Amino acid sequence: MLARPDYLIPLAAAERQFRDHYYGLNSAALLEDLFFDxxxxxxxxxEPSTRLTRPPTGQKGWDYAFDGLQISHKVSQSLSEIAALWDATKKGVDRWSFDDPIVYVLGSNTPPGSLLVEVDTATSLRCRAVADLGRPYVAEGKTLLVLRWPADGSQPHLLDIVPTEKGQTVADALSFSRVWRHVAAHVASGRGANEIDVVATSKRCPPLLVEALLTDGLPTPVDLSVTFRGGVYLLPRELLQDLTVTTNNRAILIPKETIKTLLHEASIRGLFAPVPLWYWVYAQERPPDMYSAQRGEYDTRFSARGNIDPV
Known part of the structure; x- marks a missing residue:
């Protein structure tokens, strides 16, 4: 699903729009609902033969079932502790085992400035995703790099390099159409749209990279790493047994350090799909308008081709 831009980009946009305009737990619930939809x-x-279901309202434990496989869904804006159970009445709990696997959606690279591009043996560029620059995504003096960055840990490649001038935003220097050319070509070749990302470095355009692109037009290999990439992690049930937990006045919690270990293991097992957030730069800032969707159904009934009972 995340390999298709028509799913990836709306989900990526919602990571910013929902969190900007709704309170924490409310935005998390809406992001979960959007993912399910x-x-x-x-x-x-x-896959119309696949059965996707949700539990009865108010039931705790799992959030949806995929052909009978019950799954708990968790979302986090940054890498942090997660709730094992929203129940502050349980006392003396120090270990916890989950009954179901977890889909964990991390909404950012963590830490945000940990991208490292190795140009050659003497040159390294410390980078961050353009989504982490913060609105209005000012890019002045930075260099923007469009990358093909697979989820499987294979060698990333540089696809485009864009210098910026003083006062420019990312969108000023790098138009959506320019990024889209890379996404469209990548998808047309049979690869996933979520392998394309855009990062920024504070250094000027390295001459060697510019020369390589201009002379042969081939992607330039780069070595790029990050501690934890934003995206969807599947945590199997066997990893979620007998975990150390802490408690607060609202919930029983899985500590942050344990979450790091679980996400790392999921990455090693290939149970990770990136969700690059470069589209934040181009997404509209207005909040999602849920009323318009409901009103649209109502208005359709009165349109010339609406579902009106015959006279």
Missing amino acids: ALGNYIRQV
Whole structure:
């Protein structure tokens, strides 16, 4: 699903729009609902025989079932502790085992400035995703790098390099159409749209990179690493047994250090799909308008081609 831009980009945009305009737990619940709706839409198009269901309202434990496999869904804006159970009444709990696997959605690279591009043996560029520059995503003097960055840990490649001038935003220097050319070409070749990302470095355009692009037009290999990439991690049930927990006045919690270990293991097992957030730079800042969607159904009933009972 995340390999398709028609699913990836709306989900990426919502990571910013929902969190900007709704309170923490409310935005998390809406992001979970959006993910479920997107997954349901994808399944109906591509795998209609697959059964996707949700539990009865108010039931604790799991959030949806995929052909009978019950899954708990967690979202986090940054890498942090997660709730094992929203119940402050349980006392003396220091270990916890989950009954179901977890889909964990991390909404940012962590830490944000940990991208390292090795140009050659003597030159390294410390980078961050353009989404982490913060609105209005000012890019003045930075160098923007468009990368093909697979989820499987294979060698990333540099696709484009864009210098910026004083006062420019990312969108001023790097138009959406320019990024989209790389996304479209990548998808047309059979690869996933979520392998394309855009990062920024404070250093000027390295001459060697410019020369390589201009002379042969081939992607320039780069060595790029980050502690934890933003995206979707699947945590199998066997990893979620007998975990140390802490408590506060609201919930039983899995500590941050344990989450790091779980996400690392998921990455090693290939149970990770990146969700690059470069589209934040181009996404509209207005909040999602849920009323318009509901009003649209109402208005359709009165349109010339609406679902009106015959006279």
